Amino acid sequence: MNVFKLKSELEAFLGLQKKENKTIGFVPTMGALHRGHLSLIESAKLKNSLVVVSIFVNPTQFDNSDDLKKYPKPLENDLKLLKQVKCDVVFIPDVKEIYSKKITSQNFDFDGLELEMEGKHREGHFDGVGTIVKKLFEIIKPDNAYFGEKDFQQLQIIKKLVKKLNIPLKIIGLPIYRESNGLAMSSRNSRLSEQHKKAAPFIYEVLRDTQQRFTSKTPKELTLWVEEKFKNNELLQLEYFTIAEEETLKTTENIQPNKNYRAFIAAYAGNVRLIDNIRLQ
Template structure:
């Protein structure tokens, strides 16, 4: 596995690969890799000649400074995992390498996608996401980029980013990887206390029940039902539950049969914020 810390050295290496006609699959991550990340890498390897993984904890997408400081960064272990799945290239830039002396997010207009759900509760988050992903796309110039559907809103925003900025990359979403008890895999899960980890599968159980009720209750009734379920849970605090159109991410007034909908949820387990979603 080739490991690069420098943008210029990585670009020079990848230009050479492209001159040989090779396709490049790209998996951007913030490290603390789990099976979900590894599934993206395996898919990239199947569909491309060269697979590039980036590990970069991006400061401009954190609205909570403490969350940034505590974000797990087990780089040595990540490198071992990447070698096991035969990753070709790892890019691990420093903050200075990406931002130089100006750690500020670019401002983006994603046609309103950024104002829903996560954007409503985490001000500036998607400006930070757009800034780093656009920068990484410009450095790597991938053929295909792979993202997990756990961050479904982020996936839709990155598709919009590629379209609006005419970035010639195909953005693919891949299924959510879950623990045996249903909890969506996340780098933050390692920070859960034993009690919160035992309580956390309730999130997915509730989503599955909400999916069964979808169509028998209207959107407001379903949202109220979910709120009631979490009021019975001492260890989990619901931040939001919403149903949204998969394309616009807006909550529908009326359910239309020709559209796809998804339920989105954010929950605090202590001070750890967990998100999940399910297709309806």
């Protein structure tokens, strides 16, 4: 496993691989790796000559400085896990290597995708995401990049970024990887108290119940039902629930037969913010 901290060294190494017509699969992460990340790497290994994983906690996508400080950074364990899944290349730059002297975001227009859901609650978040993903794509120049559907809004925004900037690569979204109790795997789960770990699977239970009720209830009825369910849960605080069309991510009131929909949730378990979503048929 090759580990790089400098852009110049990584670019030189990957340039040689490209000359040998090797395809590059890329999995960007912020570290604190879990089974969900490893499943992305395993999928990438099946379709590419070599796989690059980046570990970089990107400061410009955090709207909460405490959240940035508390974000877990178990680098030694991450590298151990990457060796176990036979990752080829790891890029672990520091902030200065990525942003030089000025830690700021570029401003993006994602045709309104950035204004929905997370965009309403995390100011500047998607400018930060777009900035770091664009920088990493420019350094690594992958053929394929892999993202989990837990951050479905982020996935749609990155697809939009690639399309609008004509970046020559394929974005591949893969299903949410879950704990045995249904909780969506997340690096933030490690910060949950024992009490909140037991309570958090309620989020997925509500999503599955929403999925079952989708054909018999209107989106408004389902939203009110979910809000009521969370009011009766003392350990979890709902930030938002919405049923949105997959392409535009706009909240919908009327279901149209030729469109795809998802239910999205953001909730707090103590001071840990969790998000999840489910496809609705």
